[in-house]
Every structure is written in structure tokens, then in C-alpha cells.
Amino acid sequence: MNASANKPRYLLRPRIYIGDAIKIGPGRVELLRQVNATRSIAAAARSLSLPYKRAWLLIDSLNRGFGRPVVETAAGGKGGGGASLTPLGQRIIEHYDALEARLNTCADEQLQALCDLASGHNIL
Template sequence: MDSLAPEVRAILVRPRIYLGDGIAIGPGKIDLLRAVGETHSISAAARSLGVPYKRAWLLIDSLNAGFGRPVVSTATGGKGGGGTSLTKLGEDLIAAYDALEKRLNAAAPPELEALHALADRRD
């Protein structure tokens, strides 16, 4: 990405991937998973992204259903308190998405520059 001209660096490819009919992974879900990993809380992650808790839970639930296993692990309150953490699947999803995003952005400078040039034209 560093090979891009300074004005083009703000343009990034953030892909949405469809794995069959049941799984869609995109920047919103990945950002949510990343925030859950940082905050250890779905509600705190939702707040940090400006997303209603119900929407955050539905996004996570759609990933759980699509993969047939959980992307986060939740623990209810009690003496040590509750909390949420990413499962290995959740961590692997973030890593795979980040690798894909990095590769796409490394390969995309000519197309990104062409799109930027089109945006600059005010005919």
C-alpha cells in the first residue's frame, strides 16, 4: 500500500466475500469481531462502532449459523464476571480477511488511481 500516491492511500479495497449461500464476510463483521477481541464484550464492541447491540448480536449470530460453530465465546456473570472472547474460528477469520485485504490493496494501485482520477473529474 505504501507504493500508492499520498492522495490515493485513503482509498482502500475492503472486500465482501460470499462463501456459498449462507456466509457473507465483510468489513463490518470483521471490524465487529476485532472490537469484540479488544473489548471482550459484544455491547462494548457495538458501542465503539456505533452499532446497536441487537444488530451486533445478529451479525455475530449470522456468522455462527453460517459456519455452524461459534466465532465468539461468551461467559455469563458470576464471581469473576462475564465476558466475551473470540474463538479460534473468530481469530482465524480476522487473520484470513486481513491477509486478503492486504493482498488486494497491494495489487490494486493502478485501478485505485484510475478510480481516483474519475472522482477528480468534474465535467
């Protein structure tokens, strides 16, 4: 039996709005993950097929929204530049992942019902 046979056919990917300034969703979280993995905003953008400017603007909106950096950058030069997540950036990923897992666990019955409707089962 393959592993994909045991996976649910659905997944909730939350978008969180905190006030007017902070938006967190799967795209921004994946960008943070890629910055962490590549140590570069440019490389992270390339891995997600995003223009560099768009990636930079998304990170800047998080930095401004939280009032402190989620990503820190170092200027290029002899040693090269780079980017890294701050502890805040790491915590955003951790909390987002925990929220996503909890939502998917708690909503399993309703998600399965929607899948059944999509496949023609349990129609009223």
C-alpha cells in the same frame, strides 16, 4: 512531511459471500476486532455505535454460517460475563486482513486510474 501525504487516497474493503450462509465484510470484521479488544459484545457494540441486538445477530449469523462459534460467551454473575474470539474468529480476521492487503496491492493501478478520473485527470 506528514504520514498521511504518503497514504493512497483509496482502499478496497472486500465483502465476501460464501454460499448463502456466510457474509464477511469490514463491519463484521471490525465487530470481531472490538469483541477481541473489549472482551464484551455489549462494549464492542457501543464502540461501533451499534445496537447490542444487531451486534449479537451479526455474530450469531457468523456462528451459524461457519457451523461453529467465532465468538464464545460466558454468562454474567459473580465473576462477570464476557466474550472472546475463538481460534476460528481470530483466523477470520487474519485471512480477511491478508485478502484486503493483497487486493489493494494488486489493484493499485486500477484504483489510481479511478482516483484520477474522479479528480478530472486522464479523461478520454
